[in-house]
Amino acid sequence: MIVDSLSPTATSINKTEIILHAQVEALYYGKFLALRNVNLPVYKNTITALIGPSGCGKSTLLRCFNRMNELIAGTRLQGQVLFHNTNVYQPEIDPIALRASVGMVFQKPNPFPKSIFANVAFSPRNQRFQAILDEQVEQALRRAYLWDEVKDRLHESALDLSGGQQQRLCIARALAAKPEVILMDEPCSALDPLATRQIEALLEDLKQQHTIVIVTHNLQQAARVSDRAAFFNIMQEGSRTGELVEYDDTDVIFHHPQQETTRQYVQGRFG
Numbered sequence: 001m002i003v004d005s006l007s008p009t010a011t012s013i014n015k016t017e018i019i020l021h022a023q024v025e026a027l028y029y030g031k032f033l034a035l036r037n038v039n040l041p042v043y044k045n046t047i048t049a050l051i052g053p054s055g056c057g058k059s060t061l062l063r064c065f066n067r068m069n070e071l072i073a074g075t076r077l078q079g080q081v082l083f084h085n086t087n088v089y090q091p092e093i094d095p096i097a098l099r100a101s102v103g104m105v106f107q108k109p110n111p112f113p114k115s116i117f118a119n120v121a122f123s124p125r126n127q128r129f130q131a132i133l134d135e136q137v138e139q140a141l142r143r144a145y146l147w148d149e150v151k152d153r154l155h156e157s158a159l160d161l162s163g164g165q166q167q168r169l170c171i172a173r174a175l176a177a178k179p180e181v182i183l184m185d186e187p188c189s190a191l192d193p194l195a196t197r198q199i200e201a202l203l204e205d206l207k208q209q210h211t212i213v214i215v216t217h218n219l220q221q222a223a224r225v226s227d228r229a230a231f232f233n234i235m236q237e238g239s240r241t242g243e244l245v246e247y248d249d250t251d252v253i254f255h256h257p258q259q260e261t262t263r264q265y266v267q268g269r270f271g
């Protein structure tokens, strides 16, 4: 597979500030070791893509960043995740507050069965002044490239929007919480090519103010949108445990990888 990388050159990627840092020795679901040996710093205002074949632990790692794995019974993490140098697994960290700062957008658009307005107003709903709330909702919808399409129907059901609009609404809902980091788990996999392009253009815009970590199966998408790419794989035969194989600037991963398995994967030889 030939991937036309439009990602920035290595020298243009700002690697001065690490905002998140996964240091995962092991992640278990019950007795099953799903992921091991992950040391992955995430740089501020970059897009980091997590790539690799199915079942190698990409979504598992993504959920570690904002403690979403804790919602799955039997999950156990050995290691830590630093957010601004503080371990988010310390008992005094409030996971709800963490998830406002490290927001998440899922594979399948999941708007609440409420109006478009109510979906976006969900996070800032404590706002006492209606005018300010209106302004925040409009701003989030504009930033998600959705305002023009919904401004005349804000009080209609979010469930009547198209799949691509619903996904942008979910992004607007995440943005309204003013997150520093947005985690995205295959956000385009349920969308058509046009809706996918809209989200990709949006990502480029969002990284000016946010840091984005995205899981994607679409290698072309990873090459197009990301600055850094992390390749995961199951390295031990007969095992189902995922490992981080290689992590570098996207251009290096796609054009000059250090590891043979990375080269084979980005060339579409497996997975």
Ligand SMILES: Nc1ncnc2c1ncn2[C@@H]1O[C@H](COP(=O)(O)OP(=O)(O)OP(=O)(O)O)[C@@H](O)[C@H]1O
Binding pocket: 029, 032, 034, 052, 053, 054, 055, 056, 057, 058, 059, 060, 061, 072, 217, 240, 242
């Ligand atoms: N809730 C769970 N309970 C038990 N095992 C799980 C759970 N979620 C994931 N797993 C297992 O953990 C491993 C990693 O899964 P994960 O979904 O993180 O991989 P992935 O790389 O994101 O896969 P895909 O690309 O198919 O989404 C797989 O073997 C999966 O079956």
